[in-house]
Amino acid sequence: MNLSFRQIADPMHQFEVKKLIEIGPIGGLDLSFTNASFYMLLGCVLIVAFFGMAASRGKLVPSRMQSVAEIGYGFVADMVRGAAGEEGLKFFPFVFTLFFFVFFANMIGMIPYAFTTTSHLIITGALALLVIGIVIAYGFYKNGLKFLKLFAPAGAPWPIYILLIPIEVISFIARPVTLALRLFANMLAGHIMLKLFAGFAVTLATLGGAYIVIAPLAFAMGVALNALEFLVAGLQAYVFAILTCVYLNDALHPAH
Amino acid sequence: MTFLSLAAPAANGEAAGSAAFPPFDPWHFPSQLFWLVILFGGLYIALSRFVLPKLGGVIEKRGDTIADALDDAARLDEQAKEAKKQQEQHLAEARAKARETADKARAKVEAEIAEETQKVDADLSTRLDEAEARIQKVRAEALSNVDSIAADTTQVMLARFGVSVSDAEAKKAVEQATKG
Numbered sequence: 372m373n374l375s376f377r378q379i380a381d382p383m384h385q386f387e388v389k390k391l392i393e394i395g396p397i398g399g400l401d402l403s404f405t406n407a408s409f410y411m412l413l414g415c416v417l418i419v420a421f422f423g424m425a426a427s428r429g430k431l432v433p434s435r436m437q438s439v440a441e442i443g444y445g446f447v448a449d450m451v452r453g454a455a456g457e458e459g460l461k462f463f464p465f466v467f468t469l470f471f472f473v474f475f476a477n478m479i480g481m482i483p484y485a486f487t488t489t490s491h492l493i494i495t496g497a498l499a500l501l502v503i504g505i506v507i508a509y510g511f512y513k514n515g516l517k518f519l520k521l522f523a524p525a526g527a528p529w530p531i532y533i534l535l536i537p538i539e540v541i542s543f544i545a546r547p548v549t550l551a552l553r554l555f556a557n558m559l560a561g562h563i564m565l566k567l568f569a570g571f572a573v574t575l576a577t578l579g580g581a582y583i584v585i586a587p588l589a590f591a592m593g594v595a596l597n598a599l600e601f602l603v604a605g606l607q608a609y610v611f612a613i614l615t616c617v618y619l620n621d622a623l624h625p626a627h
Numbered sequence: 628m629t630f631l632s633l634a635a636p637a638a639n640g641e642a643a644g645s646a647a648f649p650p651f652d653p654w655h656f657p658s659q660l661f662w663l664v665i666l667f668g669g670l671y672i673a674l675s676r677f678v679l680p681k682l683g684g685v686i687e688k689r690g691d692t693i694a695d696a697l698d699d700a701a702r703l704d705e706q707a708k709e710a711k712k713q714q715e716q717h718l719a720e721a722r723a724k725a726r727e728t729a730d731k732a733r734a735k736v737e738a739e740i741a742e743e744t745q746k747v748d749a750d751l752s753t754r755l756d757e758a759e760a761r762i763q764k765v766r767a768e769a770l771s772n773v774d775s776i777a778a779d780t781t782q783v784m785l786a787r788f789g790v791s792v793s794d795a796e797a798k799k800a801v802e803q804a805t806k807g
Contacts, residue, residue, distance in 0.1 A: 407659055493660065
């Protein structure tokens with residue numbers, strides 16, 4: 372087996388960031404436009420094009436595309452309303468942007484040879500910190516110090532608080548970590564699995580002999596995983612957005 | 628070469644001289660964050676300022692249109708019901724009037740018929756009385772004539788036998804015969 376084949380079969384190869392346009396270093400920072408930036412840009416352009424076109428037509432009796440865009444709108448609006456109440460709707464544009472940013476990144480990642488923006492912890496971590504930053508900032512802005520009631524739910528006898536408050540604080544700190552890791556790990560692991568099984572199928576087939584019998588099994592597994600990964604791509608975007616709504620609900624109603 | 632060597636390809640990659648696990652390779656962090664801020668921020672502004680208000684406006688407008696149409700429909704339905712009620716009332720009134728007119732006409736006709744019948748009955752009974760009186764008179768006349776005819780007949784019959792009888796005698800004999 373030569374080196375190039377090994378590179379192709381390398382499941383980590385798909386996560387490598389390559390510079391497309393070298394920018395910087397500016398202030399000691401390398402701000403190059405990379406393949407990761409390109410697929411991020413592609414996702415944003417597709418989102419704006421899709422929803423922008425649907426919105427600009429704006430027909431009273433919607434076309435199919437407009438219908439799909441409006442279903443997306445209603446879906447996110449219901450999600451925000453359901454998890455954070457009517458007041459949560461002021462965050463609707465943010466949750467909408469977040470959901471479709473992640474959703475399109477995940478789905479674009481399912482295209483062979485495409486780069487999965489959300490398979491990098493730096494991206495999911497930044498998004499998670501943005502969410503929790505908004506929750507903390509808005510929580511204090513709206514409730515003042517009453518926001519700290521979030522860590523001390525009412526109605527418990529005082530000795531319980533000694534135990535309860537540290538648990539609540541830890542669970543709050545864990546939120547951005549789990550939010551970032553969940554999406555990152557799902558996308559990373561899923562794409563590694565896809566690549567591994569596809570690589571197995573090819574390798575087994577080229578090895579010849581008895582391995583040829585196993586090759587279709589590896590291929591079938593790859594196909595099944597592909598379907599699963601589409602599900603995961605949609606589901607993880609949904610999970611990211613709904614958890615954002617749940618956390619925003621805490622900022623809006625900390626006493627609960 | 629077995630496929631098992633592919634099970635640890637990361638090791639192969641590192642052996643081939645490439646850098647660490649790519650997602651944790653820090654060289655691209657500034658670039659990633661920079662483009663994330665620009666693109667996510669740009670996407671947020673584009674969606675929240677332009678796309679979503681318009682899309683939401685379309686949905687709201689449709690909702691309003693549908694609500695208006697439903698209101699109109701309800702109003703028209705109400706009007707139709709009202710009209711139907713009025714119509715039924717008119718119909719009932721007309722029916723009652725018609726019945727009243729018919730009843731009146733019938734009563735009038737019946738009264739006329741009764742009057743006519745009475746008149747005819749009265750006429751008939753007077754004429755009947757007159758006829759009866761006339762018959763009585765005729766019969767009386769006829770009966771009074773019978774005696775004279777019998778007297779005449781008696782005279783004639785006796786004359787045939789050669790006996791001559793006076794009128795007075797014949798009359799007397801007939802009277803005696805009829806009385807006896």
